[in-house]
Amino acid sequence: MAVKEKLQDINAMRKAKAEAKAEEKAEKELAKARMEVAREVRMAKEAEAAMDLHVQRAGERADKEMAKHSSKSNNPNAGNSVDRPY
Template sequence: MQAVKDKLQDMTALRKAKAEAKAQERAEKENAKEMMNNNPADKDIAKARMDIAHEVRRAKEAEAAMALHVAKAGERAEREIAKHSPYPDAGGMNMHGSNMHGSNMHGSNMHGTNMDGTNMHDTNMHDTNMHGTNMDGSNMHGTNMDGTNMHGTNMDASNMDGTNMHGVNMHGAPHGSHTRK
């Protein structure tokens, strides 16, 4: 049932974007026709403006369709990651299986990204709750994790094998002070 609702919302958003683009094109064409009627010498300029308005509309429609496509691809990737995750409790860092759903880690910022071994340079995870999440193999170089709740996450070298956490800011502590060797 939720899938049907989501599909209807997506179709509504796409139709709305197309309608807005058509309205803008219509307004620009009317302005160009008015320009042509006021000064026949501006006929070429008016035609060029109409052509540009048409191309802008097509570009906006394509942009809306691509945004929808990217969102769907991200959702499919999340489902596949969760399905094939070697860490069932962490859900493969599935955004729906942890408390990161409403943060900047969801939606357009993560579409199509494979979270297993992902390079997350400069990702802002401020105030993200990562309780119990196993981050083996993740490259989090330069990640800002200030304010992150990582209670219950084993930061021991055994759980962080292969993880590059150079430059990670964890509550303002000096580099490496929150990991055990």
């Protein structure tokens, strides 16, 4: 009878160990997936920030160009660099 109980205890320990190992593996996989998601989110935020910067710079350049052209069109002598004798 003692041998049978000992075998049952050994089997119970093996089962508990296998369950704990499977749970640990599942937790590791979940942690890995979370890290991958966090990395993708970080990369997306960085790309979005870079895109915002490009849009801002493009807007500033467009404003400068528009200011150049509007100041030239408001000045009737702008563009007339040739001196005409009267």
